[in-house]
Amino acid sequence: ESRYNPAEIEAHWQKIWSEQGIDQTQTESDKPKFYALSMFPYPSGNLHMGHVRNYTITDVIARTHRMQGYRVLHPMGWDAFGLPAENAAIQRGVHPAKWTYENIAHMKGQLKPLGFSIDWNHELATCSPDYYKWTQWIFLQFLKAGLAYQKEAAVNWDPIDQTVLANEQVDSEGRSWRSGAKVERKLLRQWFFKITNYAEELLNDLDKLTGWPERVKLMQANWIGKSVGAYLEFPIVGMDEKIGVFTTRPDTVYGVTYVVLAPEHPLTPKVTTQDRKVAVDAFIQEVSEESELERTAEDKPKRGIPTGGKAINPFTGEEIPIWIADYVLYEYGTGAVMGVPAHDTRDFQFATEQKLPIQVAIVRADAADAKVAPKQAYTEPGIVVNSDLFNGMESPHAKEEIIKYAERQGWGKARIQYRLRDWLISRQRYWGAPIPVIHCPNCGIVPVPEADLPVQLPEDVEFKGGRVSSLAQLEGWANVPCPSCGTAAKRETDTMDTFIDSSWYFLRFTDAKNDNQVFDPNKTNDWMPVDQYVGGIEHAILHLLYSRFFTKVLRDRGLLNFDEPFQRLLTQGMVQGLTYMNPTTGKWIPSAQVDPNDPKDPETGEKLEVSYKTMSKSKYNGVAPEAVINKYGADTARMFILFKAPPEKDLEWDEADVEGQFRFLNRVWRLVTDFVAVKGAKPNTPTEGDLTKAEKDLRRAIHTAIKAVTEDLGDEYQFNTAVSELMKLSNALTDANCKDSPVYVEGIETLILMLAPFAPHIAEELWRQTGHSESVHTAPWPQYDPDALVADEITLVIQIMGKTRGTVQVPSQADKQALEQYARESEVAQRYLEGKEIKKVIVVPGKLVNFVVG
Ligand code: ANZ
Ligand code: ZN
Numbered sequence: 001e002s003r004y005n006p007a008e009i010e011a012h013w014q015k016i017w018s019e020q021g022i023d024q025t026q027t028e029s030d031k032p033k034f035y036a037l038s039m040f041p042y043p044s045g046n047l048h049m050g051h052v053r054n055y056t057i058t059d060v061i062a063r064t065h066r067m068q069g070y071r072v073l074h075p076m077g078w079d080a081f082g083l084p085a086e087n088a089a090i091q092r093g094v095h096p097a098k099w100t101y102e103n104i105a106h107m108k109g110q111l112k113p114l115g116f117s118i119d120w121n122h123e124l125a126t127c128s129p130d131y132y133k134w135t136q137w138i139f140l141q142f143l144k145a146g147l148a149y150q151k152e153a154a155v156n157w158d159p160i161d162q163t164v165l166a167n168e169q170v171d172s173e174g175r176s177w178r179s180g181a182k183v184e185r186k187l188l189r190q191w192f193f194k195i196t197n198y199a200e201e202l203l204n205d206l207d208k209l210t211g212w213p214e215r216v217k218l219m220q221a222n223w224i225g226k227s228v229g230a231y232l233e234f235p236i237v238g239m240d241e242k243i244g245v246f247t248t249r250p251d252t253v254y255g256v257t258y259v260v261l262a263p264e265h266p267l268t269p270k271v272t273t274q275d276r277k278v279a280v281d282a283f284i285q286e287v288s289e290e291s292e293l294e295r296t297a298e299d300k301p302k303r304g305i306p307t308g309g310k311a312i313n314p315f316t317g318e319e320i321p322i323w324i325a326d327y328v329l330y331e332y333g334t335g336a337v338m339g340v341p342a343h344d345t346r347d348f349q350f351a352t353e354q355k356l357p358i359q360v361a362i363v364r365a366d367a368a369d370a371k372v373a374p375k376q377a378y379t380e381p382g383i384v385v386n387s388d389l390f391n392g393m394e395s396p397h398a399k400e401e402i403i404k405y406a407e408r409q410g411w412g413k414a415r416i417q418y419r420l421r422d423w424l425i426s427r428q429r430y431w432g433a434p435i436p437v438i439h440c441p442n443c444g445i446v447p448v449p450e451a452d453l454p455v456q457l458p459e460d461v462e463f464k465g466g467r468v469s470s471l472a473q474l475e476g477w478a479n480v481p482c483p484s485c486g487t488a489a490k491r492e493t494d495t496m497d498t499f500i501d502s503s504w505y506f507l508r509f510t511d512a513k514n515d516n517q518v519f520d521p522n523k524t525n526d527w528m529p530v531d532q533y534v535g536g537i538e539h540a541i542l543h544l545l546y547s548r549f550f551t552k553v554l555r556d557r558g559l560l561n562f563d564e565p566f567q568r569l570l571t572q573g574m575v576q577g578l579t580y581m582n583p584t585t586g587k588w589i590p591s592a593q594v595d596p597n598d599p600k601d602p603e604t605g606e607k608l609e610v611s612y613k614t615m616s617k618s619k620y621n622g623v624a625p626e627a628v629i630n631k632y633g634a635d636t637a638r639m640f641i642l643f644k645a646p647p648e649k650d651l652e653w654d655e656a657d658v659e660g661q662f663r664f665l666n667r668v669w670r671l672v673t674d675f676v677a678v679k680g681a682k683p684n685t686p687t688e689g690d691l692t693k694a695e696k697d698l699r700r701a702i703h704t705a706i707k708a709v710t711e712d713l714g715d716e717y718q719f720n721t722a723v724s725e726l727m728k729l730s731n732a733l734t735d736a737n738c739k740d741s742p743v744y745v746e747g748i749e750t751l752i753l754m755l756a757p758f759a760p761h762i763a764e765e766l767w768r769q770t771g772h773s774e775s776v777h778t779a780p781w782p783q784y785d786p787d788a789l790v791a792d793e794i795t796l797v798i799q800i801m802g803k804t805r806g807t808v809q810v811p812s813q814a815d816k817q818a819l820e821q822y823a824r825e826s827e828v829a830q831r832y833l834e835g836k837e838i839k840k841v842i843v844v845p846g847k848l849v850n851f852v853v854g
Pocket of ligand 2 (some may be wrong): 153441442443444446482483484485486487489
């Protein structure tokens, strides 16, 4: 008898599948389409378990849909621009392109043995000129649409990496996430994409994404951050200028006791009086060293100083002081706020510390007019007081009326404010797509003509001073004649944020090799939207938001006919490894140095803290995919990953459970090879005629399994319970008393068919052994027969005084009366009830009969 040898059969079938093109995208148009997509990897050099889990989940979904009659697009590619390539280049003196392509080759080599049904004909790498040519072309579309523009902006400047950083890349201490350098604020001319034009649609269309996790939609909504309120203007005393503020609470305008400007606000120096100048300048300097996170932290004292200037509250005619404070951000709203300490928590904190007056304008509906100073801000809506014309109104109504009044008086208007800011896309780095414009002294910004795309990255890049030269530093590269007037001009030397590359790759996948177009809209509109997108929660905000934005812009340019790129989104959980930490030193100890039964620090002998943590190099808790595949095979690794936890949940890597799945596959192997040995390779014949009880029972087990697995693979992707169902079916086959019946053949084949998406190699091998000449992966998914699910008999529980005493088999059709009769006649009841008086009988149909005795 042959042994299950995963190494042999996996390599064997992978070779044949690739020769026969089994994984290639089918194009038959009569089939419904299904686009299954994993978030494409950054080619860091090594495949880790997180990748394996991601692609396994997508692969099961792709394979199931193929068997269920869909034509499936399941591509793979590389998010290949970005900083690590440059850093590796510096460390090793290799060109970033070489490092990147070598990593791609290596990772592809690691992916192949896992048996993913990927169509490599659609492969792409974002760093390849035939990809970034179209990234540049899309940039030009944005430029034409007025959605790409340059502006002077205060940016986070990393003096070590010599580049601009996004806010998310600066930590709470104001240091770069990558270099650790203290980030500087610098005014630079930068390229932006006008994502704010789409803020409202990006928010509203979240409702269309019924297949997305609620929490991801919430994160996006918060990021967009829509606030409804008013823009109000406060004239400055002695000047012809006004301070505009954005407020969500115009109903509190009679409670304003001061105005605060962000320190960076252009009006700050103008309103500052002579005697306050030195102090104000010093304060501005101090604040410029704080990060946005520090400035807005809830628990931090708010700092600020008076400017000496005064403004007028147009509603009351009162003069109020103008302050500057760190908690007012220049980039949000108008960069200025009206201070209402009675009704805003931050203002209350600030006013209390600074001894500014507190004036009540809103009271709780059931409270009397408050005359005494409150102990904390009342931030809820309520009844307006001390507010002249508006007294007695409820907050929502007062908001409307105050806005109307302000409009009539010319003091302000209704305003909707978004937290979302325009997307800063400029990077002063080498390894990215060059922004395809030319700066001409006569013509200004001139787009590179489409015929001249791509603007290729120069290859003779230098490694100088511990970094890769940016395009600006490459002698000569930027010097070109203006395409429009021929004058000596300069290329733009910024490259694009790599998030741009990943904002449209899913479109290119549908037509990845097109040399003439960004993609053929017919193909893209056919395959899109992605039916199932699978990836990490770390991309819940930026990548998904940017991709949605790109989709809408390209739709508005007439290239796409849909609104949203990703129909359904699955955010998979982390893969965690067993982790050992010394609780006193906080050091992580590699598991190889630890006895799992008695975990102690090998140096100090201290007892170690044991826990599961996301696998990472720094914690020494990673498990290499190759190690698992070499020991057990890819099928076992896949089965374990799918069985161990639902896809959204974290997964604890556990060697014993990996073994468990290996044993299960061995049992299936034996079950089928034993069957083949006895029966010879015999195809499935339809089950006809009267069945014996054993046959009926087995058939019920088979069709119950089909129903359960099919449902588990449906909308909720319960892979873990699906694998349990396969185990149950395998047990039912092992225990069956009808091994020479056609029903048994049906059972064996059903098991193999349903195993195919999970463990594709062993399923293929066993399928062929049972006499099939075509691949199991092109076979149709089994359908369940509802009639087979109906049980002839059920197990009735017999209870005496609520205590279970035994069971009895009864016909499933029996009514209440009959059930009681069967129960009374049962051996169990006879034994326990002998000589006792039955006072009451409780019958729960389909379940139990309970005798109450005296
Ligand atoms: C007066 C007021 C009274 C406010 C009150 C709130 C409660 P969201 O919901 O986040 O949009 N604000 C406006 N611009 C700001 C800036 N640049 N930096 C810091 N704070 C700013 O919040 C809007 C509110 O945040 C605005 O409404 C303003 O304070 C403050 F009882 O105005 B409010
Ligand atoms: Zn010109």
